[in-house]
Amino acid sequence: DQQVKQNSPSLSVQEGRISILNCDYTNSMFDYFLWYKKYPAEGPTFLISISSIKDKNEDGRFTVFLNKSAKHLSLHIVPSQPGDSAVYFCAARATSGTYKYIFGTGTRLKVLA
């Protein structure tokens, strides 16, 4: 059972435009959500997170939006840069009763110069 889903395996965007990466989850107990960026042969790097008490969190070029009723979150990168080309993973955790972070399958973002 895939509790965290990233339905788009890849995405191409022109440099300077907005990149929107999407993530859906099924477990209503999840209340902490994270986005990671991963380059080949490296560990994932934490980008930004959001708690379920918020619907938006912003950090520089990165903004995460959370729609709890739809069990959907998205990561917006604006403006996109070639160095943003990587695989992006969303992750979720239920903050009560578990220490597990559940990851999606990733979306490969390619920013075209």
Added chain:
Amino acid sequence: SQTIHQWPATLVQPVGSPLSLECTVEGTSNPNLYWYRQAAGRGLQLLFYSVGIGQISSEVPQNLSASRPQDRQFILSSKKLLLSDSGFYLCAWSARRDRGWNSPLHFGNGTRLTVT
């Protein structure tokens, strides 16, 4: 600042051989520790996590095991490797609950394991 060390970076092992991957965290105490695996073209699969010395929770039944002999040391082992054990293994840590409940997971650089 906190750092996480994971070694070796790459490993090629024959089928049936043993495995030991080690991970240590510096700059924090009582972390929660995790082992994940990324198989080719797949997402990050949680294998084990630990909330304290000697406390191991297994998520995926298989021929791998984990141990936490010290507070900031986490070891992934196997007595006999299978071809299907090939993948990218990642160690990670997060702060304990009482030090920031909404704590992100921080990853090491990973070990690329190829079983031949």
